[in-house]
Amino acid sequence: MLLELIIRGITIGLVYALMGVGLALLNGVMRIINFAHGEFYMIGGYMAYYAMTLMKFPFYLAVPTAIAITFVIGAIVEKLLLSPIHTQDIEKPMDYALIMTFALLIFFRQLAIKIFGPFRHKPPDYIPADVHILGVKISGNEVLAGTVSLLLLLGLAFYIKRSWRGRGWRATTLSRKGANLNGVNIGKESWISCGVACALAGAAGALVAPIFTLSPTIGGSPLVKSYEVMAIGGLGSIGGALVAGLMLGVTETLGAFYISSAYKDGIGFLMMAFFLLFRPQGLFGQK
Amino acid sequence: MQRSEIIVAIIMVILGLMAPWVLPSVWTTVVSIFCYYAILTIGWNIIFGYTGLFSYGHVAFPAIGGYTSALLVEHLGLSPFMGLLAGALGAGTAGVLIGLLILRVHGFYLCLVTWAFAEVVNVILKAEHEITGGTGGFLAPSFVSGPNAELFGYFIGVGLMVFMFIVSAVLYHSRWGLYLFAVRDDIDAAESMGVKTRFWKVFGFALGCAVSGVAGAFYAHYFNLVDPSLGGLDEMGKVCLIVIIGGLGTVFGPILGSFFVVIVAEFLRGWVGGYSLLIFATIMILAVRFVRGGFMQIIQVISPHLRDKYLALIAKNQMEPRKS
Numbered sequence: 001m002l003l004e005l006i007i008r009g010i011t012i013g014l015v016y017a018l019m020g021v022g023l024a025l026l027n028g029v030m031r032i033i034n035f036a037h038g039e040f041y042m043i044g045g046y047m048a049y050y051a052m053t054l055m056k057f058p059f060y061l062a063v064p065t066a067i068a069i070t071f072v073i074g075a076i077v078e079k080l081l082l083s084p085i086h087t088q089d090i091e092k093p094m095d096y097a098l099i100m101t102f103a104l105l106i107f108f109r110q111l112a113i114k115i116f117g118p119f120r121h122k123p124p125d126y127i128p129a130d131v132h133i134l135g136v137k138i139s140g141n142e143v144l145a146g147t148v149s150l151l152l153l154l155g156l157a158f159y160i161k162r163s164w165r166g167r168g169w170r171a172t173t174l175s176r177k178g179a180n181l182n183g184v185n186i187g188k189e190s191w192i193s194c195g196v197a198c199a200l201a202g203a204a205g206a207l208v209a210p211i212f213t214l215s216p217t218i219g220g221s222p223l224v225k226s227y228e229v230m231a232i233g234g235l236g237s238i239g240g241a242l243v244a245g246l247m248l249g250v251t252e253t254l255g256a257f258y259i260s261s262a263y264k265d266g267i268g269f270l271m272m273a274f275f276l277l278f279r280p281q282g283l284f285g286q287k
Numbered sequence: 288m289q290r291s292e293i294i295v296a297i298i299m300v301i302l303g304l305m306a307p308w309v310l311p312s313v314w315t316t317v318v319s320i321f322c323y324y325a326i327l328t329i330g331w332n333i334i335f336g337y338t339g340l341f342s343y344g345h346v347a348f349p350a351i352g353g354y355t356s357a358l359l360v361e362h363l364g365l366s367p368f369m370g371l372l373a374g375a376l377g378a379g380t381a382g383v384l385i386g387l388l389i390l391r392v393h394g395f396y397l398c399l400v401t402w403a404f405a406e407v408v409n410v411i412l413k414a415e416h417e418i419t420g421g422t423g424g425f426l427a428p429s430f431v432s433g434p435n436a437e438l439f440g441y442f443i444g445v446g447l448m449v450f451m452f453i454v455s456a457v458l459y460h461s462r463w464g465l466y467l468f469a470v471r472d473d474i475d476a477a478e479s480m481g482v483k484t485r486f487w488k489v490f491g492f493a494l495g496c497a498v499s500g501v502a503g504a505f506y507a508h509y510f511n512l513v514d515p516s517l518g519g520l521d522e523m524g525k526v527c528l529i530v531i532i533g534g535l536g537t538v539f540g541p542i543l544g545s546f547f548v549v550i551v552a553e554f555l556r557g558w559v560g561g562y563s564l565l566i567f568a569t570i571m572i573l574a575v576r577f578v579r580g581g582f583m584q585i586i587q588v589i590s591p592h593l594r595d596k597y598l599a600l601i602a603k604n605q606m607e608p609r610k611s
Contacts, residue, residue, distance in 0.1 A: 033395065081576055096575055098398075099531060102524045103571035110565040220520070224406070231399055262414035269403040269410070276400045277391055 004136045011142045013249020014149035020229025020241045022200035028173035029193040032097035038223030039108035044070045044202025045209040049123040059126035066206035067199045074198025078191040112216035122213040145207040157238045228268040232275045234282015292456045303445035315441045321549040322444035328529045328541035329451045330499035336536030338491030339471030343398045344405030350518035352378040352500025353507035357427035367430045367508045378500025386492035412515040424514025427507040440509040456538045467491045
């Protein structure tokens with residue numbers, strides 16, 4: 001039982017980490033709080049659903065389709081709505097961005113209710129068979145979600161570490177002005193990183209869609225989890241986000257089973273508040 | 288208080304007394320909701336607009352105030368009027384504790400810590416369903432029993448709103464208010480001038496929380512129900528919207544914003560039907576995208592002549608000697 005809980009916690013933790021990394025990237029490069037992050041998760045899930053049911057795509061095409069569409073939506077949102085807030089020199093960019101993304105949250109949610117309908121949908125299973133790991137039976141969907149999340153995280157970490165664009169993002173995170181002086185095109189990098197962040201959320205949503213069913217209001221809980229992951233792991237640290245996601249996933253699963261399932265959501269918040277107050281640089285950050 | 292504020296307070300009292308006899312009876316409920324949001328946002332305006340602490344968990348405090356008052360009145364047999372005071376004290380105490388905790392954090396982190404606090408409060412309220420009634424809510428007794436209970440509650444709401452408006456106006460023009468503004472505008476300069484910044488931060492935070500605790504207690508006894516949705520994230524968005532629309536850090540801001548968001552929205556409800564939230568969000572997006580300056584910028588876009596008049600009015604108001 002314990003082993004099963006831990007494996008389940010690790011799977012869900014990897015998905016949390018994927019969401020949290022997107023948010024950390026967005027916060028690092030653009031310096032804004034994105035409250036609409038969970039809605040891209042919802043959109044990703046629906047896109048995968050429609051790709052599989054309407055277009056009859058197999059799952060290995062449906063998930064990339066969802067990722068591509070959320071990338072485009074994220075980039076458009078940044079270009080049209082967010083870029084004027086953080087490029088122009090206005091007094092309180094964070095507050096305006098917060099209100100803007102909060103409005104986007106309501107907007108996407110209401111639009112989803114009007115377009116997709118308020119009912120729950122469930123996409124067909126990606127891998128219908130069960131997998132046995134260490135004598136524990138786990139559904140193929142969860143294994144797929146965990147593996148692909150891990151691969152995406154490693155791929156992103158490698159990209160940010162090695163490519164020129166990744167270096168540009170890291171430089172922008174350290175100092176906007178300095179990066180700009182050294183030839184980083186902030187406007188361009190902003191929409192690309194916003195698209196990537198939203199695509200990561202879309203990927204998470206598409207991957208877990210067959211496990212948790214889809215409805216227009218599912219964006220709330222992953223949004224909260226991604227903030228917890230970002231706060232625990234430290235802003236802009238991918239390794240920290242990975243460990244924080246795993247920690248959160250396992251603690252929550254164990255806590256829900258052994259303490260009380262009603263307090264499941266409280267555990268993450270308490271961890272977040274503790275880290276913010278007593279270790280604001282996150283798990284691996286330096287002062 | 289300045290003359291304009293006294294006039295507005297008197298107008299609010301007169302309109303509030305007249306409303307139940309002039310308007311259809313459903314409007315007493317709408318105006319009571321307006322009073323609730325006005326008191327709540329006056330509290331947030333003191334925290335964010337005056338003191339400059341971006342608290343994103345403000346809605347936890349009306350929930351605390353509401354539950355404190357409802358539980359005490361139900362179990363200890365307190366009068367609901369004492370319940371209002373108890374709600375203020377409960378929320379104020381929580382505000383002092385959280386205010387002391389958040390001295391350590393700034394900006395973005397402060398936003399997340401307060402949000403985490405609000406969510407923890409919400410989780411506890413839902414989980415301890417033997418005490419709080421869980422998601423279904425807790426039934427609270429009303430202010431007075433009898434046929435006129437609703438009208439009576441309405442007058443209490445208007446009275447509380449005017450009282451809180453006067454408190455925030457007096458604070459705005461007082462020495463204490465100046466300390467809060469100093470903390471908001473430049474904390475280092477304030478510290479070097481001998482302002483006890485740590486004390487005033489906690490004071491501003493706790494005062495705003497206590498004001499919202501009264502709002503929660505009023506809500507509980509007027510609608511006879513407190514439920515955890517009082518402390519939800521959607522409510523927080525509404526609070527932000529009200530203060531931003533009305534004008535951040537101004538005395539009239541919360542009243543003006545609540546008027547638009549509650550009463551004007553109620554007028555428009557019949558036309559837009561199920562699309563109201565979608566339209567609301569679209570307006571919010573467009574407002575932040577194009578007219579970040581608020582009403583001032585709208586005036587500027589529409590007519591340069593009006594803008595000059597408006598500026599002259601502001602200059603005249605500022606030159607008048609302060610009466611506090």
